[in-house]
Structure formats: structure tokens, C-alpha cells
Amino acid sequence: MSEVSVREMAKKAEKKPSAIGPDIDLNAYSAEVKEHGKIQKLKELSGEVKEKAISAGIDAEEACRSGSFFQMDHSVILSSAYQNGLEIMSSTEALKKYDWLQDYWWKAVNVDADKYTAQAELKQNHGYFLRALPGTKVEFPLQACLYMTREGLAQNVHNIIIAEENSELHIITGCTTAPRVRTGLHIGISEFYVKKNAQVTFTMIHNWAEDVEVRPRTGAIIEDNGVFLSNYVCMKPVKTLQMYPTAYCVGKNATVRFNTILFAGEGSNMDVGGRVFLRAKGSRAELVARAITRGGDIVTRGHLIGEVPGIKAHLECKGLILSEKGRIHAIPELEGKVNGIEMSHEAAVGKIAEEEIQYLMARGLSSEEATSAIIRGFLDVEIKGIPEHLKREIKKAVSMGEERLL
Amino acid sequence: MEVAGGREMDVEVIELDMIEINNLTVSVEDKRVLKDVNLHIAQGETIVLLGPNGSGKTSLLKTIIGIPGYKVESGRILFSGKDITGLTIDERVRLGIGIAFQRPPAVRGVRLKDMLRICMEKRGDFKEEKINEFARKLNLLNCLDRDINLGFSGGEIKRSELLQLLAQDPRFIMLDEPDSGVDLVNINLVGRVINELLEKDKMASKRTKAGLIITHAGYILDYVNADRGCIMLNGTVICSGNPRDLLEDIRTKGYEGCARCLK
Numbered sequence: 001m002s003e004v005s006v007r008e009m010a011k012k013a014e015k016k017p018s019a020i021g022p023d024i025d026l027n028a029y030s031a032e033v034k035e036h037g038k039i040q041k042l043k044e045l046s047g048e049v050k051e052k053a054i055s056a057g058i059d060a061e062e063a064c065r066s067g068s069f070f071q072m073d074h075s076v077i078l079s080s081a082y083q084n085g086l087e088i089m090s091s092t093e094a095l096k097k098y099d100w101l102q103d104y105w106w107k108a109v110n111v112d113a114d115k116y117t118a119q120a121e122l123k124q125n126h127g128y129f130l131r132a133l134p135g136t137k138v139e140f141p142l143q144a145c146l147y148m149t150r151e152g153l154a155q156n157v158h159n160i161i162i163a164e165e166n167s168e169l170h171i172i173t174g175c176t177t178a179p180r181v182r183t184g185l186h187i188g189i190s191e192f193y194v195k196k197n198a199q200v201t202f203t204m205i206h207n208w209a210e211d212v213e214v215r216p217r218t219g220a221i222i223e224d225n226g227v228f229l230s231n232y233v234c235m236k237p238v239k240t241l242q243m244y245p246t247a248y249c250v251g252k253n254a255t256v257r258f259n260t261i262l263f264a265g266e267g268s269n270m271d272v273g274g275r276v277f278l279r280a281k282g283s284r285a286e287l288v289a290r291a292i293t294r295g296g297d298i299v300t301r302g303h304l305i306g307e308v309p310g311i312k313a314h315l316e317c318k319g320l321i322l323s324e325k326g327r328i329h330a331i332p333e334l335e336g337k338v339n340g341i342e343m344s345h346e347a348a349v350g351k352i353a354e355e356e357i358q359y360l361m362a363r364g365l366s367s368e369e370a371t372s373a374i375i376r377g378f379l380d381v382e383i384k385g386i387p388e389h390l391k392r393e394i395k396k397a398v399s400m401g402e403e404r405l406l
Numbered sequence: 407m408e409v410a411g412g413r414e415m416d417v418e419v420i421e422l423d424m425i426e427i428n429n430l431t432v433s434v435e436d437k438r439v440l441k442d443v444n445l446h447i448a449q450g451e452t453i454v455l456l457g458p459n460g461s462g463k464t465s466l467l468k469t470i471i472g473i474p475g476y477k478v479e480s481g482r483i484l485f486s487g488k489d490i491t492g493l494t495i496d497e498r499v500r501l502g503i504g505i506a507f508q509r510p511p512a513v514r515g516v517r518l519k520d521m522l523r524i525c526m527e528k529r530g531d532f533k534e535e536k537i538n539e540f541a542r543k544l545n546l547l548n549c550l551d552r553d554i555n556l557g558f559s560g561g562e563i564k565r566s567e568l569l570q571l572l573a574q575d576p577r578f579i580m581l582d583e584p585d586s587g588v589d590l591v592n593i594n595l596v597g598r599v600i601n602e603l604l605e606k607d608k609m610a611s612k613r614t615k616a617g618l619i620i621t622h623a624g625y626i627l628d629y630v631n632a633d634r635g636c637i638m639l640n641g642t643v644i645c646s647g648n649p650r651d652l653l654e655d656i657r658t659k660g661y662e663g664c665a666r667c668l669k
Contacts, residue, residue: 366494
């Protein structure tokens with residue numbers, strides 16, 4: 001497909017609302033920003049930027065990271081790899097550098113899916129290109145931070161992540177806003193390509209301001225024996241968040257796991273799902289979601305599509321309602337198209353069982369302590385296959401959210 | 407007074423009531439579950455509570471521990487002379503009341519080990535090494551890292567309840583059917599730990615604990631000495647006496663016999 005036709009497709013979809021989630025008036029986010037100057041190390045960031053980035057899982061010291069990417073508004077202010085075999089740069093730069101990148105551009109996500117994908121094509125502001133060369137195994141995770149400093153700004157990024165054959169890539173992405181910013185729009189296209197025997201873990205921590213609208217659009221293509229593990233944490237307020245990342249298991253024994261942890265306070269509207277097409281023998285998928293509302297609105301979706309025999313997939317969604325107001329709508333979908341597949345789901349939505357609180361009180365905890373122990377336990381999703389320090393980042397992000405919860 | 411063997415003989419009987427329940431009437435959602443219950447348990451004493459299903463045994467324990475929903479209509483409960491009728495569960499626990507539930511809920515994300523830590527911390531005496539020591543005693547080392555009661559077998563639940571009591575070390579111990587679902591291999595173990603909790607190794611007058619044990623089948627009486635038995639029927643304690651004699655009566659005449667006896 002030529003570039004011209006991609007743009008044409010985008011233009012046609014410019015006004016196309018998303019199939020789900022509240023519609024956004026894109027014209028409302030038209031603030032202009034100036035370019036920000038480059039830095040050499042994240043340490044050079046100002047204290048306030050650093051603090052916000054750290055709260056979204058970024059290691060400002062970069063000691064335990066194999067590379068860093070930092071985009072402030074529309075400027076890539078840092079992109080460095082600290083290990084051989086890794087490439088980190090602006091995706092716009094990468095597109096200029098590598099002709100072959102066209103073969104990966106809008107191949108895991110459709111450019112005309114909706115007006116957000118269209119805007120990302122028509123008004124792109126960088127995004128990151130991360131690539132592990134064949135056989136490269138990262139020692140530490142790569143980190144990427146997308147940061148918004150300007151009120152009313154639209155940040156439209158397009159990320160491409162490629163794990164070449166036999167490589168291993170761990171990524172942590174933190175998205176956040178400057179302390180005074182309240183409103184903004186973040187559109188993030190992420191296309192993952194996990195080649196034969198490669199492994200990618202992707203941990204995304206969102207830490208937005210109360211009135212930011214967020215529309216990630218994610219697609220992942222996983223080849224033979226490839227593994228894609230995606231963890232998403234959003235414990236902070238957001239005006240509207242809608243995403244439905246989709247993975248395609250196209251190679252035999254391809255494995256996908258999505259873990260999602262959401263907390264919606266009053267005024268937050270979240271619609272987050274995960275979809276996996278199991279298209280090759282031996283593919284595996286597991287979707288696990290935990291949602292907590294205290295007055296916010298959460299739709300948690302999951303859709304597993306078994307297209308060939310010999311696949312196995314499971315979907316689990318648990319929701320906890322902590323206040324009179326608030327709603328959790330769990331929509332698990334299983335779609336089997338052939339014989340010889342194994343797919344299952346479990347979903348449960350409710351409030352904390354009084355009986356459990358009483359049980360913990362009978363061991364000496366106060367009612368409040370018992371409630372927080374149960375919430376902590378509820379959010380303690382077993383996250384397999386990611387490095388220990390990333391587990392710690394997830395725990396940290398969750399526990400920072402917990403403080404607001406309790 | 408000295409007797410052969412040099413042991414001091416206790417002549418004075420200490421009559422210190424640890425629990426005093428007076429004219430207790432309780433309802434759950436407007437349904438009366440306890441009617442005018444009177445029961446005194448002295449320090450050092452162990453009582454078994456017998457009675458058919460639905461007679462109010464578990465309701466009595468839940469009322470003593472303070473489960474909301476068990477509404478005290480009249481009467482009161484004293485613990486060591488203090489009126490605890492209006493206290494919350496955790497306040498009662500802090501005073502030294504402990505309970506092993508018959509069917510405790512599973513709590514996801516809270517491991518048995520965490521519970522033991524909570525139990526010890528709450529009485530201000532946390533010792534990490536005690537966790538394994540206690541678990542070994544109850545043959546539960548393999549359950550420590552599991553979410554509490556989640557997928558536990560019936561016997562494991564009973565033993566884990568006792569394990570938590572070991573960590574809590576309460577002065578007044580309530581056990582709701584500690585023997586049901588426990589296999590023959592483990593019932594010995596369960597009996598031994600109950601005796602330890604109730605300080606059965608000490609001379610009767612030296613014991614500082616007291617116990618109230620619900621037993622349906624009475625198996626536990628083969629392992630734990632009870633001082634007294636009480637029979638509950640239709641929400642009230644109808645009689646008390648030697649536990650073995652009471653059990654024998656029930657075995658031969660059934661609870662119908664108790665009902666007839668009342669008339």
C-alpha cells in the first residue's frame with residue numbers, strides 16, 4: 001500500500017467516531033506548542049517533570065534501563081539506547097531512515113479505524129520506534145515517557161515496536177501530564193511485531209490529569225513461538241479513556257497475555273478491553289482484568305476469537321464497586337469458529353463481601369484495615385514473565401492509587 | 407498444703423467468670439435466633455455446646471464475637487466483668503476473644519501467612535519464626551503461601567482456623583465444630599492444639615483460658631476434656647451437665663428426648 005493511499009484512507013475516516021466510547025470533539029484540542037530542547041540524560045529534567053515521570057514508572061537515574069525515550073509535547077527530547085542490538089528513536093526519524101518500515105506502518109492497526117487513528121496519521125507528532133535486533137536480549141527494560149505540558153494540547157503519537165527473531169524486549173511506558181495541566185487529548189498508536197521465538201513484555205502506566213481524554217490504539221502481531229505480555233495500569237483520574245488493544249496470534253504456539261488494572265473515581269469514564277485472534281495451532285491467550293470504581297464508570301471488555309483447532313484461551317474479569325455511585329460493566333466475549341478449541345471465561349462484579357471484612361476483623365483488624373487488605377488482595381494480580389523491577393513499578397503504581405482509594 | 411510429690415494442692419476454687427451471658431435475646435433480620443440465653447463460663451473452664459442444627463449454637467458464637475446483623479434485643483454479654491454488648495468485632499478481639507469459624511470465607515490476595523502476621527501484630531507480639539513453628543504443629547506448612555481458605559479442603563480450613571488462634575493467643579476461645587470434616591489422622595493434631603490453646607497441660611486452677619466448643623457429633627470429646635456440657639434447643643440453653651452423660655443421652659434418645667424432658 002502506498003503512502004498516498006494511507007493518507008487518503010485517513011482523510012476519509014477523519015470524522016468517523018469510534019465504535020465504542022464517548023465521542024470527542026477533536027477541534028477542542030488545538031493548542032500550539034513550541035519545540036523543547038534536547039537533553040542528554042533524564043537526570044537533566046526539572047524536579048517537577050522528573051517527579052511526574054517517576055510516578056508513571058520512569059527511572060530518572062536510568063541505572064536499571066537499557067534505553068530511554070522521552071517525548072515532551074511534540075518534541076523528542078531524548079532517545080538513547082544503552083545496549084548493543086537495540087534501536088530507539090523517533091518513529092518519524094525511523095521512517096526516514098528505513099524504507100522497509102513502510103511494511104510495518106499501519107499493518108497491525110487500521111489507519112481508518114476511526115477519527116483517532118486518522119488524526120494520528122494526518123497530524124502525527126513522533127512517537128517511538130523501538131527495535132531489538134535478532135538474538136538481542138535486553139538486560140534491563142527500555143523506558144519511554146510521553147509527557148504533556150500544555151493545556152488543551154493534542155498529542156498524536158505513533159509507536160512501532162519490533163522484536164526481531166529470538167530477541168527479548170522489556171518495555172515500560174509512562175504517560176503523564178505536567179502538574180498544572182488539566183485538559184488534553186492523547187492519541188497513541190502502538191504497533192507491535194513479535195517475530196519468531198521473540199518475547200516482548202510491555203508495561204504501560206497511565207497517570208493523567210483529571211480532564212485528559214485518552215485514545216490508545218494498539219495492535220500486535222505475534223509469530224511462531226512468540227510471546228507478547230502486556231500490562232496496563234491506570235489508577236489515576238482521567239476524563240475519558242477508551243482502548244481495545246488487539247493481538248493476532250499468527251504463528252504456531254504464539255502466546256498473548258493482557259493484564260489490566262483500573263480504578264475510576266467520580267468523573268472518570270473508562271472503557272478498556274483486550275481482543276485476541278488465535279489464528280495458529282497452539283496459540284494461547286489469557287486476559288485478566290481488575291476494575292475498581294468509586295463513583296466512576298468502567299466498561300471492561302474482552303474478546304477471544306478461536307479460529308483454528310488446538311488453541312486455548314481464558315478471560316477473567318473481576319470488578320469491585322466501592323461506593324453507591326459508579327458502574328462496572330463487564331463484557332466478556334468468546335467466539336469459537338471451529339471444533340477442537342478450548343476457551344473459557346469468568347467474570348464477577350460486586351461489592352466487598354461483608355463476611356470477608358468481618359473475618360479479618362475477627363483477627364483483630366479494624367473495619368478500615370480489613371477493607372484495605374481486601375482491596376490490596378483484589379488488585380494483587382499475579383503478573384508472570386516480567387522482570388522483578390517492573391513488577392515493583394506496577395506494585396508502586398497500584399499502591400499509589402490505593403492511597404487514594406482508601 | 408503439700409501432698410506427695412511436692413505438688414501444691416489447690417483447695418480454693420477460683421470462681422472468676424470470664425464470660426457472663428444474661429438473658430440474651432437476639433434476632434437476625436427480625437427472626438429471633440436466641441431467646442433468653444443464660445450462660446456463665448469461668449476462667450479455666452471448657453464447655454461443649456450440643457444441639458441440633460438450627461438450635462442457635464452458631465448464632466450464640468457469632469453474637470459473642472459481635473457479627474453485625476446479630477441484633478441484641480435484650481440482655482447483655484460481659485467479658486471479664488466488662489459489658490461488651492456494644493463493641494465492634496475487633497474491639498472484642500483486642501480484649502482477648504478468639505473464634506474459629508465453622509465455614510470462614512476465602513479472601514483472595516490475603517495469604518494464610520499474612521493472616522498469621524496480622525494476628526500476631528495485633529496483639530503486639532510478631533515473631534516471624536513463629537509462623538513456621540505454628541504451621542508445622544498443624545501440618546499446614548504447604549498452605550502458608552496460599553490465599554486464605556481459597557481451595558482449602560474441609561480439614562485444612564479447620565486446622566487453619568486453629569492456626570490463626572495459636573497466633574492470636576486469645577483468653578476466651580470459641581470453636582465452631584472444630585471436628586467436622588477432619589480425618590482420623592488429623593483429629594489427633596486438632597485435639598492436641600485445642601488442649602494447648604486451653605492450657606490443658608496446666609492444673610485446672612492455674613488455667614487462664616476458657617473455651618466454648620460447638621460439636622455436633624461429639625468426636626472432639628475423645629481428645630479434649632470438657633468440664634461441662636450444655637444443650638441448646640430452639641434458641642435457648644435448656645440444660646447443662648456432665649458432657650459425656652449428655653452426649654450419651656442424645657445418642658440413645660435423640661434431641662427429641664430433650665424436648666420431651668422439657669415438657
